[in-house]
Amino acid sequence: MLINQGELANLTAEFWWGHAAISHVLSKFEAETGTRPKFPCIFGQNAVKRGNLRFLLIPYKFETSQYDLNVLASGLRTYIAHTDIRSIDLNHHCPLLVLFEPITTLTATDHFKRVFIEAMQFLLDEDHGTWPAHVSKDPAHHTWTMCFDGCELFVNVSHPGHVLRKSRNLGPGLAFVINPRKIFDIAAPADRKGRAITATIRRNIDIYDDVAHSPLLGSYLLGEAQWPQYMIPDNNEEAPIECPLHFK
Template identity: 35%
Template sequence: MDWQRTAVEEITGRLTDPDFPCVFSRNAFRKQLLRFVFVPDGGSDGIRHLAAALTEYVAEAKAWDGSLDTAYPLVAVFAPDAVAGDSVEAHHAFGWHVLQELHSVDPGPWPAGVARDPRSEAWSMCFDGMPLFCNMSNPGHRVRRSRNLGRSFVLVINPRERFDVFAGDTPSGRKVRANIRSRISRYDGVPHSPQLGSYGIGALEWHQYGLIEENAGRTDVCPFSPRTDAGTDTQRNS
C-alpha cells in the first residue's frame, strides 16, 4: 500500500538523520534490526493483527542473547487515517486504546514483580508475560520533534529489560541517558520533558510512553485499566 511505503520512507528519513536523538533506534535501523508491522486501524481486525505480531516478537525476545546487535524493536505503524483527530492528545488517546485492547487479548498472565496500577513507579505495559516500553510517536508533535516519525501514529515497542541493561541506573547507564536527553534537547530545540526518568525511580512509565508538548507537571490520569484476571503483585502494586 502507498501509506506503508510512505511511512517507511518517513521513518527512514528520521533515523538516518545524524542528529536524531535516540542512538539505539539509529543503531537498530543502520543494522537492519527493525521489525515492522503495519496496522490498518484500531478496530478488532487491526488489534488481532498487531497482537499476533507482538506475540511472535515477545517469543523471540525471550530468547534474547543480551547483545546490542540483536536488540531489535518492534515498530507498529498505523495507517494515517486510523486516528480521528490531529492533536497530540487525540493520538495519545488512540495509543492507549490500542494498548488497552492488546491487554484484553493478552494470552499470558501479568508477570510477578510488575505493578498493575499505572500510578505506581513499578508499572509497565506487559504482554504475554513480558514487561514492555511503548514509545508513542505521532504527527501531532510540533515541539517534541523527536516523537514525530511522520504522518502515521507509531508505537515503538521494546522489552523493558533492554533499557535496564543499556540505560539502567548504573554509571554507564546514567551516562547513556544523559547523552540521549542532551541530544533530545538539541533536536527538539527545547529542554527535554521533565517526565523522562528511570524505571522504578521517581518516574511513571505511562507518562513517558506519551509525552506532552509542554515542559509542565501532569495531573491527568492514565486511561489504562488492568484486567481483573491478570494476577496481582501485592508487594509492588501500591
Template identity: 30%
Template sequence: MGRIVAGGRSRLLTREDLAGGACQGWVREAYEAYRAVISDPGFPCYFGTMAEAQGHIRYTWVAGERDLGVLAATLREFVALSRAHPRRRHLLIAFFADMGGLDFAGHERRFWETLRWLRARDSEPWPADVPDDPDDPGWEFCFAGDPMFVFPCIPAYERRHSRRMGDHFLMCFQPRRVFFGTNRDDPGGERIRQRIYDRVRRWDDVPPHPALVELAYGDTEMREWKQYVLPDANVPLAGRCPLHVDRGPS
C-alpha cells in the same frame, strides 16, 4: 513473515519485506519517512539509529480496528524473537493508517485505546514480578508475559520532533531487556542517558520532559506511564493512568 499464531495471523516484517513490496503503498511511505528520521546522524537515540542500520527493527501495520488482532499476534511473535536474542536491541514499530486528520488528543486516545485492547486480550498471565497497578513505581506495560516500554509518535507534535516520525501515527514497542547498559545501575548508564538527553536538546524545540530526565525506572516517585505520551510542552503530567483498573471495594 505472516505465519499463523494463536489469536490471528502475525505480520512481523523486516525492512527487506517492506522494500520488497510486502505492504500497501501508504505503509511504504510511512516507513520511508520513519527511516529518514531515525537514520539521521543527529537523531537523539543513536541506539535506534544503529538498530535500523543493523536490521534489528521489526515492523507491522494496522489498517483499522479489524487489524488489531493482527497487531496482537505480531506482538506475540515479536516478543518470542526478542527473548531468543536478548543481546540485540530489537524493537517493533507499528504504522497506523490515517483516520481523517486526528489532532494530538485524538491520537493520544488512540494510543491508550490500543494498549487497553491489547491488555484485555492478552492470553498470557501478567508477570509475577511486575506490579499490575500503574500507580506503582515498578509498573510497566506488559504483553505476552514481557515488560516493555511503549510510546507513540504523533504527527501533531510541533516542538517535540524526536516523537514525530513523519505524517503517520505509529507506536513503538521496546522490551525492557533492550535497555541493557543504559540503566542507572549499569556502569556508564547515567552517562549514556545524559548524552541522549543532550542530543534531544539539540534536536527538539523543547527540552526533554522532566518526567524523563528527573526520574528513572526504579525511582520511588517514578510512574512509567507518564513517559509514554509526552505533551508538546513541558507541562506537569497529572491525573491517573488511562489503563487504571478500578478494583472496587476490597
C-alpha cells in the same frame, strides 16, 4: 503486517501506505550535514544502521471507523515469541515500530490519545500470558510497566501532533516504538556508566527538538513511573495523561 526493515518489497496491496510510512521513519535517521543533528537516540541510530528494525503495520477499517487492533495483538505476540529476552543484547536487538495507517480525519492530538489508550486496553483484554508477579497492576506504582504475553514492555508513543518535540514525530500517523523493558536496564543501567549514557541522549534531545527534554523521562531501575513517559506532551508545562487502563 509484521516485516523486517529490508522487506519493503514484500508489502501487499492492503498495506500500500506502509512503504511511505516506513520510508519516512528511516529518513529521520539520514544524516544531512549542516542542516540538522542526528536523531537523538544512539541505540536507534545503531539499530537502523544494522537493519534491525521490525515494523508492524496496523490498517484502518473504514467500515467500522476503527483500527484493526487484532493485527496489533497478533503481531506483538509474534514479535515477543521471536525475542529471546533472557539473552537479549544491544547489537542484535530488533526494536518494534508499530505504524498506524495515516487517516485524514484523525489528525488531532486527542485522536491519537484515544487510539493509544484503546490499543493498550485492547492488549490487556486480549493478553493470554501470565502477568509477571513482580509487576504491579497499578500504573501509579513504581513497579508497573506495560506487559503482554508475559513480557515487560516500554511503549514510546510518537504522533504528528508533536511539533516542538520532533523526536516524538515519526510521520503522518500514530506510531509506537515498543521494546522489551529489559533492554533499557542493559543500555542504561543504574550506575555511573548508565547515567552518562542517559545524560548524553537527553543532551541530544535538547539539540534535536525545539523544546528541552521532558521532565517526565525517568528510569525504571530508580523507581520512576513508566506510564507518564509513554505519551508525553509537546511542551514541558502540560500534565501527562492520566492512566485509565483497567484489568478484567
